[in-house]
Amino acid sequence: MPPEPPARPAAGGGRSSRLLKLLFFTLVVRPVVLVVLGLNVRRRERLRTPGPAIVVANHNSHLDTLVLMTLFPLRQLAEVRPVAAADYFLSKRWLAWFALEVIGIVPLSRTVRAGDADPLAECVRHLGDGGILILYPEGSRGDPERLAAFQGGVAHLARRCPEVPVVPVFLHGAGKSLPRGEALLVPFICDVFVGESLVWAGDRRAFMTGLDGAIRALAAEGGFPPWE
Numbered sequence: 001m002p003p004e005p006p007a008r009p010a011a012g013g014g015r016s017s018r019l020l021k022l023l024f025f026t027l028v029v030r031p032v033v034l035v036v037l038g039l040n041v042r043r044r045e046r047l048r049t050p051g052p053a054i055v056v057a058n059h060n061s062h063l064d065t066l067v068l069m070t071l072f073p074l075r076q077l078a079e080v081r082p083v084a085a086a087d088y089f090l091s092k093r094w095l096a097w098f099a100l101e102v103i104g105i106v107p108l109s110r111t112v113r114a115g116d117a118d119p120l121a122e123c124v125r126h127l128g129d130g131g132i133l134i135l136y137p138e139g140s141r142g143d144p145e146r147l148a149a150f151q152g153g154v155a156h157l158a159r160r161c162p163e164v165p166v167v168p169v170f171l172h173g174a175g176k177s178l179p180r181g182e183a184l185l186v187p188f189i190c191d192v193f194v195g196e197s198l199v200w201a202g203d204r205r206a207f208m209t210g211l212d213g214a215i216r217a218l219a220a221e222g223g224f225p226p227w228e
Helices: 015-037 063-070 074-079 093-103 121-128 153-160 204-222
Strands: 039-042 053-057 080-085 106-108 132-135 166-172 190-194
Touching (some): 015 039, 015 063, 106 121
Parallel strands (some): 039 190, 053 132, 053 166, 080 132
């Protein structure tokens, strides 16, 4: 059995966690993302709003989360928490500590059985506290620069928090810089396209169709050729 992970912090973490997060993003993440990679962001202002909000993006690389979190002002960083797979990020003690205390993930179980605790409880609580969540409806990192089918978990969250705006984002380039299974960072400019926010209107299928269409429209806006 894997070692028992450390206790999960409250939304936003304690003072030490907030300080670690601020230092890590100021001294490590921002220089790497802004200088080594470089960003081309369209309509960044759509993310520069107070929470609560759910940012929904495609997912090809661990860099996706770091890129998205650099788009927010440092003063807002403690409020921004990515939703991440508990079975992956809590599987090793050192990784669990880093993911929870430094990045500030909201761990989410990808398998739910009868009698399990509410898997969305911490997400709902963070949004209720005025926080911002980053969520990837593809579920896991896919092939570089290819969109996969969206899973419906984001619709369940939107249904429970219907007043919270859902902001679609399309990322391009991070999957080339650090694709799944690779440890060596290759510099590629990352393009970020931010769409208009969506809201829950009472129908799951319509919501998912609208979200999928919004992200695919953002992808088409870039006019990027297929990555081979």
